[in-house]
Structure formats: structure tokens, C-alpha cells
Amino acid sequence: MPHNANLSVHHDVMHSLYINHHNWLYAWIRKRLDNQCDAADLTQDTFLRIHAKQNADTINEPKAYLATIAKGLVGHFYRRKSLEQAYLELLAExxxxxxxxxxxxxxxxxxxxxxxxLLSALPSNVKQVFLMSIIEGKKYQQIADEMNLSLATVKRYMKQAYVKCFILMESNFFE
Incomplete structure (x- = not known):
């Protein structure tokens, strides 16, 4: 099939998906959020994710697929709001x-x-060691003693966390 025909099929499938499921998805997200504007934004974001992947024609269970994507976006929304609130409270002080x-x-x-x-992607012990070192300013031996770990394990966990940080910094630098 020519490239233009593929785009046309994708457009038609996306249009159908949007028309048939937009209202349902909006209502589903609206039940989980505090306001209509955020629900409308996340509904659009859900469809934009599918459009960007160009896989709408391979979706067998549209409601389940849309709900899965929307659930991730809602979780991300609440994590961002929580971070924002904590930051604003700190600024207010x-x-x-x-x-x-x-x-x-x-x-x-x-x-x-x-x-x-980044921290959510780390195993819980690695995350805890990293936070104890960076946020609490504890020495590696202190962390090892408190968590009942060897000093070598604490160092390995810190290296793992720093590598993740470096990867994040590198990916943002070259964007």
C-alpha cells in the first residue's frame, strides 16, 4: 500500500476511534480528576499518544487500550500535582x-x-540509599549500617543511581 494510503487509513481509524470513544473516555477520566479542564486535556493527550504511535489500526479492545493509556496519564498528572504542591509550599516558606x-x-x-x-524507575533499595545520601547527606558507611547492607552494596547502589542520573542528564542535554 502506498505511503499516502497508509496515512489515510490511519486518519480514518483515528477519526473513528475518537468519535466512538471520546465521550466515554472523557467521562472515565473526569471521574478520577478534580476538574473538567484537566479531564479534557488528558482525554486529548490519550488520543495524541495513540496518534503518535500510529497503531490505532492494531487496537483490538479500544476501551481497555484507552483506559490503560489514560490510567498512566492520570497517575502522571497526580504525581506532577503532588510535586508541584510540595515545591510551592517550600517556596511559600x-x-x-x-x-x-x-x-x-x-x-x-x-x-x-x-x-x-528517574527515582521511580530505580529499585526501592537503590532509591532509598540514593535519597539517604543525597537528601539526608549521610555517609555511605552510615547508610550501610542503618540499612544492614555492606559498604560495597551501598557503593554499587549509588553507582547505579548515578548512572541513571547521568543518562537522564545526557538525554536532556541532547534534546
Whole structure:
């Protein structure tokens, strides 16, 4: 089939998927969120993800597929809101001279979101060791003693976490 014909089929399938399932998906997401605007945005994002993958014609169970994608987007939405709220609370505690621009806030929130995603991808022990070292400022031996791990294991976990951080930084640098 020629490339243009493939695009036409994809367009037709996407159109049908959208028409047949948009209202249902919006209602499904709306039940899980606090407001209509966010539900509308996440509904659109769900369809955009499918459109970007160009796999709409291979979907056998549309509602299940849409719900799976939407569930991930809703979870991401709440994680982002939680991070944003914690960050804004921290900012509110700072003196006025500490105020930062809206652009800086946006960059910081995006960075926090990326760090959260990175940490979520780490095994729980690695994540705990990393946070104890970086956030709490504990020495490796302290962490080993508290978690009943060998010093070599703590070092290995830290290396694993730093490699993930490096990969994240590298991927953002070259975007």
C-alpha cells in the first residue's frame, strides 16, 4: 500500500476511534480528576499518544487500550500535582527576597518531575540509599549500617543511581 494510503487509513481509524470513544473516555477520566479542564486535556493527550504511535489500526479492545493509556496519564498528572504542591509550599516558606520568576519555577518543576520519574524507575533499595545520601547527606558507611547492607552494596547502589542520573542528564542535554 502506498505511503499516502497508509496515512489515510490511519486518519480514518483515528477519526473513528475518537468519535466512538471520546465521550466515554472523557467521562472515565473526569471521574478520577478534580476538574473538567484537566479531564479534557488528558482525554486529548490519550488520543495524541495513540496518534503518535500510529497503531490505532492494531487496537483490538479500544476501551481497555484507552483506559490503560489514560490510567498512566492520570497517575502522571497526580504525581506532577503532588510535586508541584510540595515545591510551592517550600517556596511559600522562603523570604520574599528568594522569589523566582515564573520561567524558573517551570524549569524547576520540570526538573523535579524528571527526577521523580528517574527515582521511580530505580529499585526501592537503590532509591532509598540514593535519597539517604543525597537528601539526608549521610555517609555511605552510615547508610550501610542503618540499612544492614555492606559498604560495597551501598557503593554499587549509588553507582547505579548515578548512572541513571547521568543518562537522564545526557538525554536532556541532547534534546
Amino acid at each position: 522562603q523570604p520574599e527576597s528568594f522569589a523566582i520568576s515564573a520561567e524558573s519555577k517551570s524549569i524547576i518543576l520540570q526538573t523535579l518531575e524528571e527526577i521523580d520519574a
